[in-house]
Every structure is written in C-alpha cells, then in structure tokens.
Amino acid sequence: MPNNSIQLDDNGKLQHFLSIEGLNQAILYEILDTADSFTSVTDRTIKKVPILRGKTVANLFFEASTRTRSTFELAEQRLSADILSLNVDTSATIKGESLLDTLQNLEAMQIDMFVIRHQDSGSAHFFAQHVRPGVSVLNAGDGQHEHPTQAMLDMYTIRHHKQDFSSLRVAIVGDILHSRVARSQIHALNLLNTAEVRVIAPRTLLPMDTESLGVSVYENLEQGLEGVDVIIMLRLQKERMRGALLPSEKEYFRKFGLSQERLQLAKPDAIVMHPGPANRGVEIESSVMDGDQSVILQQVSFGISVRMAVMSMIVGQSGLQSGGDA
Amino acid sequence: MSLQIKNGQVVNPLEMTVAKTDLFLQDGKIVGLGSAPKNFKAEQTIDAADQWVLPGLIDCQARLRDPGEPEKANIESETKAAIENGITSLCIPPDTQPPIDNSATVELIHHRNEMFGHQAQVYPIGALTRGLGGEQLSNMASLRDNGCIAFSNAKIPLANNLVQRRAMDYAGGQQSLVIIQPIDHDLLANGCAHEGAVATRLGLPAIPEAAETAALAKDIELVAQTGARTHFGQLSSARSVDMVRRAKAKGLPITADCAIHQLFLTDHDIGNFDSNMFTIPPLRSQYDRDALREGVADGTIDCLCSDHQPHEVDAKLKPFPSAEPGISGLDTLLPLTLRLVEEGVLPLAELIAKLTLNPTTIMGLPGGRMGIDEVADLIIVDPESHWICSASSFVSKGKNTPFEGWDFHGSVTHTLVAGNIVYKAR
Known part of the structure; x- marks a missing residue:
C-alpha cells in the first residue's frame, strides 16, 4: 500500500484531500455527517456561514468543467471564502510557464487552498508535495486517477436513500478504464463496507486486473444488474469510438445502455445515479434518467454540501458547531 | 610507465575466478599475472590487499546528452561520473542532438572526449537510419x-518492416552489429506504467507487455530472415526473456542486455507517483523482475547496463505522466551489481563478465579481460566499504535516482585507463 499520509496531519485530520485511497472509514463518515449539517444551510434563505471568512481559495482548472467547478465555487461562497478562479488552459502554462511556477506565483498571492483539476494522474499528489506548509490542495479530478469529492457526494446520495452500506449491492457501469470517478467510488464503497461492488463494462473499457480494486467484474449488463440496490452509470466519451475501443454508440447502447427494461433486473427500489454530464441514448435512456428511480439531480445539489464539508474539515472545523451564525 | 598492483583479489571474467594475484602493467597493457616478466621494474606500486581488482566496466547503454542537451549532462560531467564509479568504457546511443548519423557528429564526440573528457573510452553507436527518421539508411559503412x-535507431520507430529488414541486411552485410530496443509504438501509445494492478489503481496510462514482446517477436523473425547479428537492449519482461532464450537455442545470432534497475525495482515502487520511477520500458511486475534475474543467471541476458539517462531537476519535477522517463544510473551500476552477488544471483566473476568480457566481445571492443597483452583498463574496489546512496553526492550531473537511501557495499578506490591511474578515491 502506498503511503497516503500526506493527506492527513499527525493527529489524523485532513490537511489535503487528494484521493479516497489512503483515507479511513472514520474520515469518510465525518465528511458525510459534516455535509449533513451543511445541507440545512443550503436550504436556508441566507445561505452563508463564515467558516472560510478571510481565506482565499483558488480554483485551478487545467481541464474544462461546468458542474464540478460551479459547485466548488458555490461551496466556497457559502463558506464566505474569497475566490480566485482560473482556467489555466487559456493562461500561462501554454506560454511555457511550468506547473510549479504557476502554483508558486499563486501562492505568493497568499492563497490558502487550491482546488485543482488536471489531466495528469497523480497531479494532485504532485501539487500537495510542493505547496508551502499550511496551504491545502483539494483534488477536483486528476487524470484517470481519482475524483474524491465526486465519490463522496455519491456516497452521500446513497446514504441519503439507503442508510446502511453493509447490505448494499452497487453496480458501476461503463468506462471504468478511463474513469477517475469509478476509482474513487470503488475505494469509498469498500471503505464503507459495501456488501458487493460490481463493475460492468466491455473488456476494452476495463483496466488490467480490475478485480484487484476490490470489485467483481461483469462483462454482461443483465447479469451484473441482477438484484443491485444502486446503479451508477458512467459517461461514455465520444473519443472512445475513435480509439477502436468500441464499434459504435449504437452497439454500446444495445449492450450496455440502461433502459427501463433492464432497470427491472435491479431491486425494485434501486436508485440510478450518474456523475454527469450524461449522454442520453448512449449510456442511459431518457425515461430512466428522468424517471422515479433517478437521483441524478440530487447528486448535483448534494455536491455543494459535501464540498463545503471537505473544505471546512481542512480548515479544522467540523460542521457548524464552531462556525456560528451568519 | 610501469605499475604493480599487489595482493589484490583479481577477478577474471574469462576464467570465472577470483584469486589473489599480483598484476604487472607496462605501456598501457597487462604484462604479467602472478609473476613479473623478466626485467620488470615497477615505477609505482599499489597495495590492493583485501580489495578486488576488476577489468574496468563497460556500460553498453549510457546517454551522455552530448551533443545537444547540456542542461542535462555533457561528456565532461558524465565521463567523470563513469571513471569515479569504475566504468572505463561507455557505449552511447545515437539519439543525441543532432543524432549520430554522420561522421562530423562522431568526430565531434571524440573531439570533446579528448578535450574535456576524463579518460573514459566513449564508443558511439551509429544511427540505423538518417536522422533516426526511420526511412532512409544512414551511411553505415x-x-x-x-x-x-554498432547501429541502432534507439527508441525511435522505423517507418515499416521493410526498412527494418533492409537496414538489418545492410548492417549485417558489413558485419556490423545491430542494436534494437524492441518497442511497438502503437502499443506503447502514451503509456507510462506497466499494465497491471498498480497502473489500474493509480489510473496511469498503461504499457502492456506486448508493447515489447510483439516487437521482439518480429525482430527475432527478421534476424532469422537476414542473419544480421543483433543485440536486444533493455529487455523488461518475462516473456521477452523466454523468447530470447528460445531464439538463442535455435542458434540465431542474438545477444541481450537489461538495465540493472529492472533487476531491483517493480511497478510497486512507483508508490505515490514517484517520477524517479518512470522509465521506458516501465518497471514491471515482481514476476518479470524474477524472470529477468533468471535470464541473467542462465546466460540468456549477456550484459547489464545502466541505461543511464541523466536529467535536469525540472524534467522530473512534474506530475508522473508528464515527467521525462529514465534514471541516472552511472553512480549505481557497480553497487547494484555487487548487490546481485550478495543476493546470490550469480558469483562475482560471472556477474562482472556481464559488464566486462561479454559487452567487449559482443561490441568488438578492447578491454574487459584479465590477461597478458590486454589493455590495462582496471579498477580496484573496496568490497567492505559501506555507504548510503544519496543523489546529492552523485558525480553524474543527473540526480534522478530511484535508489535514494539504499544501503550499498563496495566502492571504487582506483580507476586505471591504459595503465594510468585516472581516479583515486580520497
């Protein structure tokens, strides 16, 4: 096992949030419980608490993002942070400035926390290893490695509907090979003692030794959906067709698309999730996406409280107890 | 100039012996083993009691980054690193900038080594194709x-199998050695870690074994077709070792080496994205590592090399997939070799043969032997000296090592090139 202790300080508290792997069950539950306390804030008319007042958060997105970036920004605003958002693909790095120079220039502006998305697996660890002491890094997606806040909002959504993980069968369907979301979800589900984690995909979209992640592997959707409590559909990127990984969207939908009919194979009260953005008619049928069992839009709103929770834990405050009113 | 090395344990890779023997050197050559020739009078004597005396090491794959990449290293810095670490000869692949595809570049390298070098022999490997472009043959003759x-296209792909077949025919026709690092570039793609559980967990673009073995199978077939004497460089996988073993058993004119770090490290050492563990070919599984060690032990793998690739700090100061691959290996070649002896892979003399006798035989170079009239490229090693590997004390300009903090035994006390002491440890 790698040493992920860079995420935790000597007292076992979060100082960076880079990957689910390397965390423990207690921290995951603390995130979920803290997020609970913020869900009430987001329901209030005045949605702000002063936990990050006086702190500056920089959102560094080296890759495009709508949902993740906007929910991070909302979470930061609701925690009263000062915010600096940069789309770095249009900024200095293409002019030849190195990643570290970009980071250090921003550090010189007294940034307290970086929220970073970058196309290289391992970039979040890299940044965390090179920031000044006291500065925190939150991984908003690093290559094909992890997307830990997405996984935590998914866990939050599952707990909201299903309570106890230890009796659940969860199926993750789609492009496991390229998915940082799937890797984070698998680690989180296993840390939370989920009864069974299944991944369902054609072989070209499965990495080598997928089982070693702690999952059972299905190459047939019908078999994999049998009796599951939670179905998580992953987005299929169009470029997978070009890389000879799949013949066509049509054939993919025929074999791996979630239809009403296939949904019947799961438990009657199964929930359907998707980290977005979804391709209707490619991985998921519209009627399922908009149907009663879909919790996809809830995922998005829970995303704000979960990100507030992680950020507040990093600055050393768990929830609202010490945050006061605003 | 005459010199006597007395009381040393002389390692003889040809006889496969280690025995206390006095050595007598004159005019750059070994003139006596055990007993002095008539009228020999030593102007200088080295007492090598409790020390090993070895032929100077020949590193059959080391990049000195010269010409072209002075920010990484140069001939001066890297020949100094070689000499201080017991390496008296360096074979350098043709992917310098500009590439070694014309006589002027060869002369430039020799000239720089004469002007600025630290007495190590530098042997250029020529480009197999013009500009390493993979399309037109270079002026090999x-x-x-x-x-x-020898001739090689380094890690740069040839345009097609027909070019490769003709290049091998042409090189073979002039009795030149062809050196191939088997890589299928389609299968390599943008990969940066061995395809296995570690790459899966870390989400690193993966390199399948077939990126090496599919190319190797084709290369072996072209050796069978052309009869060109061919050396395979830096093998990394168990299946490759097996393929080379079988091809050799059929009598094909094939030899092979592997980079010494492949005998120690596996993909698990990537840990938390340690970019010093990024190499091409990648660090593979424990199973592959063990098979490579078996290949070293049974002779399938003839030579060991450093696959030295010094980098400036910035080249590695990046997220894993964006970092530049390669290890600075001159400073660790000998201690790692001695560690293989400690770990029982092979006895001392047989392992040393893979860094002396075997590469000189395969590449047709002087040195590497302990015998009368052989060139007196020799090193003296204190086997008891204990040290801890630290990049900051590397002689090489490249500090990119995955062996930081490792415990090593054995260090060079003297290096002699053509009978002259070119390095003496303080």
Whole structure:
C-alpha cells in the first residue's frame, strides 16, 4: 500500500484531500455527517456561514468543467471564502510557464487552498508535495486517477436513500478504464463496507486486473444488474469510438445502455445515479434518467454540501458547531 | 610507465575466478599475472590487499546528452561520473542532438572526449537510419570507418518492416552489429506504467507487455530472415526473456542486455507517483523482475547496463505522466551489481563478465579481460566499504535516482585507463 499520509496531519485530520485511497472509514463518515449539517444551510434563505471568512481559495482548472467547478465555487461562497478562479488552459502554462511556477506565483498571492483539476494522474499528489506548509490542495479530478469529492457526494446520495452500506449491492457501469470517478467510488464503497461492488463494462473499457480494486467484474449488463440496490452509470466519451475501443454508440447502447427494461433486473427500489454530464441514448435512456428511480439531480445539489464539508474539515472545523451564525 | 598492483583479489571474467594475484602493467597493457616478466621494474606500486581488482566496466547503454542537451549532462560531467564509479568504457546511443548519423557528429564526440573528457573510452553507436527518421539508411559503412561500433535507431520507430529488414541486411552485410530496443509504438501509445494492478489503481496510462514482446517477436523473425547479428537492449519482461532464450537455442545470432534497475525495482515502487520511477520500458511486475534475474543467471541476458539517462531537476519535477522517463544510473551500476552477488544471483566473476568480457566481445571492443597483452583498463574496489546512496553526492550531473537511501557495499578506490591511474578515491 502506498503511503497516503500526506493527506492527513499527525493527529489524523485532513490537511489535503487528494484521493479516497489512503483515507479511513472514520474520515469518510465525518465528511458525510459534516455535509449533513451543511445541507440545512443550503436550504436556508441566507445561505452563508463564515467558516472560510478571510481565506482565499483558488480554483485551478487545467481541464474544462461546468458542474464540478460551479459547485466548488458555490461551496466556497457559502463558506464566505474569497475566490480566485482560473482556467489555466487559456493562461500561462501554454506560454511555457511550468506547473510549479504557476502554483508558486499563486501562492505568493497568499492563497490558502487550491482546488485543482488536471489531466495528469497523480497531479494532485504532485501539487500537495510542493505547496508551502499550511496551504491545502483539494483534488477536483486528476487524470484517470481519482475524483474524491465526486465519490463522496455519491456516497452521500446513497446514504441519503439507503442508510446502511453493509447490505448494499452497487453496480458501476461503463468506462471504468478511463474513469477517475469509478476509482474513487470503488475505494469509498469498500471503505464503507459495501456488501458487493460490481463493475460492468466491455473488456476494452476495463483496466488490467480490475478485480484487484476490490470489485467483481461483469462483462454482461443483465447479469451484473441482477438484484443491485444502486446503479451508477458512467459517461461514455465520444473519443472512445475513435480509439477502436468500441464499434459504435449504437452497439454500446444495445449492450450496455440502461433502459427501463433492464432497470427491472435491479431491486425494485434501486436508485440510478450518474456523475454527469450524461449522454442520453448512449449510456442511459431518457425515461430512466428522468424517471422515479433517478437521483441524478440530487447528486448535483448534494455536491455543494459535501464540498463545503471537505473544505471546512481542512480548515479544522467540523460542521457548524464552531462556525456560528451568519 | 610501469605499475604493480599487489595482493589484490583479481577477478577474471574469462576464467570465472577470483584469486589473489599480483598484476604487472607496462605501456598501457597487462604484462604479467602472478609473476613479473623478466626485467620488470615497477615505477609505482599499489597495495590492493583485501580489495578486488576488476577489468574496468563497460556500460553498453549510457546517454551522455552530448551533443545537444547540456542542461542535462555533457561528456565532461558524465565521463567523470563513469571513471569515479569504475566504468572505463561507455557505449552511447545515437539519439543525441543532432543524432549520430554522420561522421562530423562522431568526430565531434571524440573531439570533446579528448578535450574535456576524463579518460573514459566513449564508443558511439551509429544511427540505423538518417536522422533516426526511420526511412532512409544512414551511411553505415562510413560511420563504421569513423568509429561507430554498432547501429541502432534507439527508441525511435522505423517507418515499416521493410526498412527494418533492409537496414538489418545492410548492417549485417558489413558485419556490423545491430542494436534494437524492441518497442511497438502503437502499443506503447502514451503509456507510462506497466499494465497491471498498480497502473489500474493509480489510473496511469498503461504499457502492456506486448508493447515489447510483439516487437521482439518480429525482430527475432527478421534476424532469422537476414542473419544480421543483433543485440536486444533493455529487455523488461518475462516473456521477452523466454523468447530470447528460445531464439538463442535455435542458434540465431542474438545477444541481450537489461538495465540493472529492472533487476531491483517493480511497478510497486512507483508508490505515490514517484517520477524517479518512470522509465521506458516501465518497471514491471515482481514476476518479470524474477524472470529477468533468471535470464541473467542462465546466460540468456549477456550484459547489464545502466541505461543511464541523466536529467535536469525540472524534467522530473512534474506530475508522473508528464515527467521525462529514465534514471541516472552511472553512480549505481557497480553497487547494484555487487548487490546481485550478495543476493546470490550469480558469483562475482560471472556477474562482472556481464559488464566486462561479454559487452567487449559482443561490441568488438578492447578491454574487459584479465590477461597478458590486454589493455590495462582496471579498477580496484573496496568490497567492505559501506555507504548510503544519496543523489546529492552523485558525480553524474543527473540526480534522478530511484535508489535514494539504499544501503550499498563496495566502492571504487582506483580507476586505471591504459595503465594510468585516472581516479583515486580520497
């Protein structure tokens, strides 16, 4: 096992949030419980608490993002942070400035926390290893490695509907090979003692030794959906067709698309999730996406409280107890 | 100039012996083993009691980054690193900038080594194709006349199998050695870690074994077709070892080496994205590592090399997939070899043969032998000296090592090139 202790300080508290792997069950539950306390804030008319007042958060997105970036920004605003958002693909790095120079220039502006998305697996660890002491890094997606806040909002959504993980069968369907979301979800589900984690995909979209992640592997959707409590559909990127990984969207939908009919194979009260953005008619049928069992839009709103929770834990405050009113 | 090395344990890779023997050197050559020739009078004597005396090491794959990449290293810095670490000869692949595809570059390298070098022999490997472009043959005959010891396209792909077949025919026709690092570039793609559980967990773009073995199978078939004497460089996988073993058993004119770090590290050492563990070919599984060690032990793998690739700090100061691959290996070649002896892979003399006798035989170079009239490229090693590997004390300009903090035994006390002491440890 790698040493992920860079995420935790000597007292076992979060100082960076880079990957689910390397965390423990207690921290995951603390995130979920803290997020609970913020869900009430987001329901209030005045949605702000002063936990990050006086702190500056920089959102560094080296890759495009709508949902993740906007929910991070909302979470930061609701925690009263000062915010600096940069789309770095249009900024200095293409002019030849190195990643570290970009980071250090921003550090010189007294940034307290970086929220970073970058196309290289391992970039979040890299940044965390090179920031000044006291500065925190939150991984908003690093290559094909992890997307830990997405996984935590998914866990939050599952707990909201299903309570106890230890009796659940969860199926993750789609492009496991390229998915940082799937890797984070698998680690989180296993840390939370989920009864069974299944991944369902054609072989070209499965990495080598997928089982070693702690999952059972299905190459047939019908078999994999049998009796599951939670179905998580992953987005299929169009470029997978070009890389000879799949013949066509049509054939993919025929074999791996979630239809009403296939949904019947799961438990009657199964929930359907998707980290977005979804391709209707490619991985998921519209009627399922908009149907009663879909919790996809809830995922998005829970995303704000979960990100507030992680950020507040990093600055050393768990929830609202010490945050006061605003 | 005459010199006697007395009381040393002389390692003889040809006889496969280690025995206390006095050595007598004159005019750059070994003139006596055990007993002095008539009228020999030593102007200088080295007492090598409790020390090993070895032929100077020959590193059959080391990049000195010269010409072209002075920010990484140069001939001066890297020959100094070689000499201080017991390496008296360096074979350098043709992917310098500009590439070694013309006589002027060969001469430039020799000239720089004479002007700025620290007495190590530098042997250029010529480009197999013009500009390493993979399409037109280089002027191999002229390059050979100017001192290229073999021909290779380094890690750069050839345009197609027909070019490869003709290049091998042409090189074979002039009795030149062809060196191939088997890589299928389609299968390599943008990969940066061995395809297995570690890459899966870390989400690193993966390199399948077939990126090496599919190319190797084709290369072996082209050796069978052309009869060109071919050396396979830096093998990394168990299946490759097996394929080379079988091809050799069929009598094909094949030899092979592996980079010494592959005998120690596996993909698990990537840990938390340690970019010093990024190599091409990648660090593979424990199973592959063990099979490579078996290949070393049974002779399938003839030579060990450093696959030295010094980098400036910035080249590695990046997220894993964006970092530049390679290890600075000159400073660790000998201690790692001695560690293989400690770990029982092979006895001392047989392992040392893979860094002396075997590469000189395969590449057709002087040195590497302990015998009368052989060139007196020798090193003296204190086997008891204990040290801890630290990049900051590397002689090489490249500090990119995955062996930081490792415990090593054995260090060089003297290096002699052509009978002259060119390095003496303080």
